[in-house]
Amino acid sequence: MIPVSLTIEGLYSYQKKQTVDFTKLTRAGLFGIFGQVGSGKSSILEAITFALYGETDRLDSRDNRKYNMMNLKSNEMFIEFVFVTGINNNMYMATAKSRRNSKNFDDVKTIERLAYKFEKNDWIPIELNILENVIGLSYENFKRTIIIPQGKFQEFIQLGNKDRTQMLKELFNLGKFELYFKVASIEKKNDENIHTLDGKLQQLGEINPEYIEQQNNLLQIITKQSDDFSKQLGAKQKTETELEQLKLLFDKKLQLQQRKEEKVSKHKDIEKIENTLKKYEYCILNFKNIFDKKEELTNEINKSQKLLDSDKKKLTLTLNNLKDLNNKFEKVKIEYDKKETIQKEIDELSKISKIIKLEFDCSEISVRLKKGEKISAQNLQIINDIKVEQKTLTEQLKTLKTQMPDLTELYKIKEWHTQNNNLFNALLEVEKEIKIIENDKLQVQEQYNNLCNSNNLLKNFKFDSYRIENIAKTINFLTTKIEENKEKILLIENELEHLNVQSKLEQYTKSINAGEPCPLCGSLEHPKILDIQNVSISLKNSRNCKNKIEKENTEIENSINSLNNISQKLLFKQEELNKNFTKKTDAFAKIEHHKTLFKWEVSDTFEVIENKFKLAEKLKVEIEIIEKTIEKNSKEIEKETKNKEKYKETLDKLNQELTNNKSVIELLKSQIEILKVNDFLNSDIEQLKNEINNKQNFIKKTIENFNLLNKQIAESQNICNNLTGKIGANKTILVNEKEKSEQINNKINEQLKNSSYNIEEIKNILLQEIDIDKEKLNVNNFKQAVLEIENQLKPITIEINNRVYVAESHNLLKAEILNLINNIKQLNQDFGKIKNEINKLNDDLLKIKILQKEGKSLSERAEDIKILKNLFKGSGFVNFVSTVYLQNLCNNANERFYKLTKQKLSLEITEENSFQVRDFMNDGKTRNIKTLSGGQTFQAALSLALALADNVQKIISSNHNFFFLDEGFGTLDKDSLNIVFDTLKLLQKENRIVGVISHVEDMKEEIESNLQIINNEELGSLIKPSWE
Template identity: 25%
Template sequence: MKPIRLKISGLNSFTEEQVINFELLTEKGLFGIFGPTGSGKSTIIDAITLSMYGKIPRNSKDFINTDSLSTSVVYEFEIGVGTERRRYIVERNIKKDLKNGGYKTTLARLREITAEGEKVLAEKEREVHQKIVEIIGLTAEDFTRSVVLPQGKFSEFLKLSGRERRDMLERIFGLERYGNDLMEKVRKVKNEKALLLGMVNGELSHYEGVTEEALKEALAKLELLKEEEKNLSAEREELLKEREKLKEIWERQKELNQFLEKKRLLDEKASEIEVKRGKIEKARKALSVKPYIDSVEETEKKLLLNKKELEKHAKELEEVSAQLEKIEKDYEITFREKEEKIPLLIEKEERLKRAIQIRDEVQRLSEEREKLLTEYKNLESNIKRLEEEKEKLFLSIENLKKNIAEKEEKIVSIRISTEEKENVFKAFELEKEFERVKREREEKAHKIEEIEKLVEKQKGEHERIKVILAEKEEELQKEESSFNLLEVQKPLSSEELFNFQKELESKRLKLIEAQRNKELEEKLEKTLKEVLEEREKLVKELEKTEREYVEKGKALDALQKEIEEIVRKNMAGELAEGLEEGMPCPVCGSFHHINLAKKVDEKLIEEKKKLERDLRTEREILQEKLIMLKSQLSGFTAKEEISKAELEKAKENLRGIDLEILRKEIEEMEVKFKEEKEKLEDWAKEKEEKEKVLKRLKEEKGQLALEEARIKERLQKDLKLLEEYKLSFEGIEREYQSLLKELENWKEKLGYANFSEKVGEINQKEKLIEKLREEVESLKKNLEELNIKREKVLEDLNQLIVRKTQVVEVGKEKRSVLEKMQKELDSYSEGKDVKKYLEEVQKERAEILQRESFLKNRLEEERRKKQEIESKKVSTLENQILLTNMLKEQIEKLELSLSKEGFKTKEEALSFVISSEEMSEIEIEVKRFENEYTSLVANIERLEGFLKGRQIEEEHWNRLEERIRELEEILTGKRKEIGATEKAIHDMKENLKKVEELTKKKKELEHVIDMLEELDKLFQGNKFVDFIASKQLKYITFSASKRLKEISRGRYALEIDSENNFVMRDDFNGGVRRSVDTLSGGETFLTSLSLALALSSHIQLKGKAPLEFFFLDEGFGSLDSELLDVVMTSLERLKKDKMVVGIISHVEELKDRVPVKLIVTPPTVSGEGSKVRIEYT
């Protein structure tokens, strides 16, 4: 984790927002935070921890600034390596809970900064804490023990007990995956394997009875079943042949019996059909009469309705006349009332409106008089108040004048002369300048000593770097020569290899295409042969059908001629039957009729016509078949042409291609391609490795050259700086001696040993005089303000008295006017409420006008209604006469129609009327009966001719069918049994394989579970974690001990005892080992620092990102100058390990040892909080 930016406000001594730019602060690798005690240095660590974990390391409850209601911290940091590096911003706002005491978090938010913008990861206090622990991999306690070491926490890890230290190491180094996590994984896998074993055992239980013996028994059973099935099939075939011989006779016999039964039923129905024929005849006659009946009945209905309408109009006319007479009387009364009352009501309304105006004026004047009375009372009160205020102001003015005189006298008594003040201040300035020059002289002497040491050290470092740089240059030249040689030995290029591959792919495609064409050629030749064979069959079928069609045509022509001859003879016979002796023949005219023609039997004609129809049907079927066969032949011809064309195309594509030669060429090219590709890959891999080496050497050389240039530049700067400091020291020494002599002269002249104390005394007197003068000025201002106020009070008092006199006069005048107007109002209102009286008058006038208007409208409406009814009555009477005449004519027409159709009354005719649908149904039924009967007779004759007396007993046929059915059922059962047995045999063979596999799998699982049981026992009690943690602890201890030895110049070393607790070994005292609890402050600091640095350098945050940041806040005050120098040198070396180290101290000696400083200025008495600024050494 690397800090980027921190914003603090309202935390401890910080009030206004302060921004710390860690990117600038950490750019040199080592930085310090300096400031006096209480300035707020440690608050910076508090702010980082508070932003991330919501609490501060020192567990202070009063961490919000006393002048602030809330605190706000915003911390921006980076974490991760390479492409996995991420930047986050965590912020918290914490507010004082004034109501309940304590604090309340009002904002907690964690954001990630990405290329697309900011993304919020958590927005609740608990969620932010969990996410931070997830990202960094450290709890708040781990963080303050290993990354940020605040006051009081520095030696905590050193003194932790074994269990607590193991838990911390487990979290920091992610060892939980070797403890509970690994144990859970083992148990999870063990449970999964146990579940699989259970499943395998379950599957094996399904295959009980699956053995080789069972398989042999099943095979023997199958052979027996097949033999039985063969015998049953032979018997069934014999019976089927017998049934086929008898089948047609049985079916024709059944068909004849069905037709005979149908004929019997139709004979029974014949009398019913005759009745229906008569019903149809009567219905047709009734239908011709029905329109006349409908006309008469319709007119009679209209006459009845018209009569009722006439009676209704007469009654309505009588009612309307009576109502009209009543309304005319009411309207006359209302009209007279309107003419008499309306003028009087209008006059009264005008007088009452005037009364309302007077009443409003009286009310307004009364309100004004009341206001005057109120004003009079207020004036009396204000005059009294101002009189009292005037007396108080006179008294205050006298007291102020007395106070001013006293303070002016005191100023005169404490004043110091101007000459004395000037001399003291000159001597004081000289004294300050002397002290400054003295400090500067001492600092420059110390700095010259430091720079001389540093220059010597840098000279040695510069020589060492130059030697390493020359060695690196020689190594780089060797690698470049080797790389150039490799470039010369390059095999085929990627482009040449790609072109070769393209050529190979082209040949592969050519081979595939040729193979496809070969397969297509063989397929098309086969298809063409099949098409030709089918076409030949179709041609033969077509020729046969054409012959049959011609023969049927000839037969039809002969039959038609025969029918024509029979019909002609039949017509001659019918004509001969009608001839009478002595009457002329209509054909030849002869009167004597000899050798008369005889009629032909109708049955013969019908048979011939039926035969003609059958021939026509057969010929049409043959014609359709011809069309279909010609269409099929056309299709086969087209198919033949297409197949020939495709076959020719396939042969053309194969022309000039030898498949075997092409395959060999491809195989040779594939081998060559593989060899060349492997050569290129090996060459590229070797080149890449050499490029990496070259890049690394160039980078190392560049870093060394940069380091050499940097050291050289720093050495030159330090030499120049040393010269400048020496010249500057000579000048400051001369200035120091001169100032010392001058200061002694001033002390002797003025008689003061300490000018700063005298200046303080003068300043206090000056401040007191200034304060007294300010008070006098303030009192004079107050006196002036009181005089102005007194004048204002007197002026206001006079104005109030004048206004009081005016109010009294106006009040008298308004009272007189009010009395006069009240008398006029009483005369108009007649002692009533004016507004209500006016409303009553207006209401009465409106009601009279409304009533008159309503009756007038009613009168007009009733007159109009009466006129309408009279018109309707006349129209209805005319219609009555018209309908009566029409009815008479319609009755005459009806009687004539009834007589014509043979009905006596209209009721008789109506009894025979049926619907057209019913009539149509009866006609269809009669027609259907006739057609069905004719058809039945023909079919019975046809079947009797076919059977010619042959007959099969039903019992014999049923026995035959039953046996065939029994055999089929037995065969079906046998075949199913054979199929089931075959499937059982197949399944048994497969199951035998599965049993073998499952048995093998069972043994493997049992072996794995045994091993997992052993691992589970090993991991119980976190034994494995303890083992890894102890290894990590030994590694950290070794690293810390190495650093401690370096810092302590070989004296101290750090070890761990048998209980994994830390002990310190003192090699200057015979290697004696001491518990860390017995160490002094300085020893504890050195040991804790070494351990903390070792721990931090090995921390991998979340197991991925290295720790880039280490913060230290205590301990340097316990070290002497020599040891402090060793510690700082050790911290400076951490820059090479890419570790940023920050120290917090008030030790002045450290300031010049760190390249970048954050100076923290303490809060001021005026209320400003701590401030921060960055300085460079």
């Protein structure tokens, strides 16, 4: 990830919107962000991490983060961070913004975070979690590898074994090697498969092939019986079908005859229904409409009469109410006519209240004017005093700057002296190494002397010059001596063999007695017995001589080995000595060459240069103090000048306000006509307000009553007019309706004269409410049904002819057929059962073979799984892989750390996966990493952090090497700080992008491309780039 730009507004000490252009900083490779403690340097990194992850170390969600992150002088917080990452250099943007509630200062809205990707010349919104995916790091690991906040730089070294392993596990995705539970799951599944397979084998049991053959023979017998029964069944089923058809004809004929008789019994009811329909149709046609009209007119006449009576009653009540309203209106009108006079009194009382208020304000303004004039005079005195001090400080600053030496030249001279000291130290180290090697060589020569003195054979081989060739001669001599001794041993062994024979013969001669057979030849006579003497003594002497020679050979071989060892040591020490002599020559040459590089006129020693630096530091501190005082005084003058203008503006406003108030008082007095101002000057303003309110309420109530009564009178008059018109109209309607009713009665009487029914009979017929269409349909359906029955009976009678159906014979035939079907069914069931059994036995036999083969495979797999499970148990494999990664990380870090410490120190991993240091200045012995100095600890932490960052960049497929460090360095001494400077300069040569945040001014002078953060009391933190 490489930052492109960062915009901040309203975050912590940053008030105004400011943008950091990282492209100019990253182009330099090494850049810095500097400023005093508390100026807002670390807030830049915090803005980046919050925009990317929504997290911050300084505050969490319980600390009311959204309120505390926002600057107290700002109403809006905004962060915009743009960066590129990945192989394709894709550009992304993360934003975070929030606003303060304008009505409630303490209420800050929830911080809204958004993410975008730059595609096709536009910012496309994306999900927030995509940012973490493209960066490839969690929040915690991002702080450990890319942007390291203050106090976190040495965290990786200080982490415990468990935490460091967990960190590596997250960074390098080592969770994929956590295979124990997967293997356990596979083992469980494999065991379940074995148990399942065993269960299947138990269920299948044992199978006998002879039993299968018997069941096949039984199938053939069943098949033959089934065929015989099927032939008999076919003949009987044909006969039964014919009888079943005859039975159906007889049953259908009987049903039709019964239905015909049923219809004949209902014939009279149908005729009655037809007569009723004729009467009903006649009445509907001639009387229904006229009877309905008569009823409708009767209802209308009753309704009109009721409405007429109701309106007459309402008219009487409305006239009485109108009379009462006119009486009340006359009384209210008298009060209504007085409202203008009362309103004028209200206006004058309001003006008198304003006069009293203005008189009081004039008094207050006069007091404030006196105080303001006094403060303004004091302000002028302060400004004059500060200006005098400022002039004095400016002259002092000018004097100190003329005394300040040229630091650039001093640094170059100091660097020459430092390099010169390093070259001399290197020469001393080489000379020291030569002495050590020569001492080692003397010790080897002493070993050679001791060896020669302790060995009689070598006393004649001591040399004044310890050359390898002389030692080789000695070894050749000893080798020859061994060969000679071996020949002697061979001769002694031959002699021993002869003596052993002699010893055996001696034993035989001792066992020969006169008259007894010889144990060798069996002779009874022994004329000349062998005389052997001192054989055992000779044997003993020969054996001692052989042992002595063998012992000597062993000693000689040991001496040869010792001489070879000494020869190798001398050879090795001589080679080392030659190398160091070459180094010494090179060191002298470098020193002479370095002397030619001293091109300055001064010939000050290193100590003098150091003193000049101390003087420069002292002058620098004094200059900074004076500059800060001048800056502070300038701000104070600016502040007091603003106060002066503010005081003047305030006094002018007060004078103007006093004049305006007096003019308004005179104007208001001139506008009062009815009341007398002096009568109210001692009155309380609240009393005047109450009196005004009472008069206003009186006017308001009077107007409301007047308007209300006026409205009510108009409404009542309208109601009376409407009711009068409505009553007249209803009377006319009622007369018309009665005339129509009389006409309808005459028409009914005329029609009754021509009818055979009287009026009551007609009403009863109409009350029946018969559905004419439905009843006619029922009659027609009845007649049609009778005709259909007769038509169906004719063909059935012809088809039956003279045949007779006997149910007993039919039932007997059915029983025989059913018996045959059951027998065939039983045979088929037996056939299917046996056939299924045979098929099952054959299938089971095949399954058993397959299952046995699978069982063997599963058992072999179970053994393999057991081995894997033991390997992965207790995260053992993950810890092993973690150790490998840590070792590789340590190796990568050592490539830099070993060079940074000038081949004096290297990092190692202990068996507990902790860090230790191998010190090559102390015979390569190891010691705890906590024993390193401040500068060395920085080098170690930086080397590990860079190695870690390199590995992370490879994992996330990034071609960018970016690293940001927020470390104060204020606790480091001058030597440690120099180590940090040298280290950072080396990083700049490695094509890396490294950012440093610090408050140490010396670092600012070393890093040209930088940002200066200044915390202004009025404007907050301001960012000043070095190139502006």
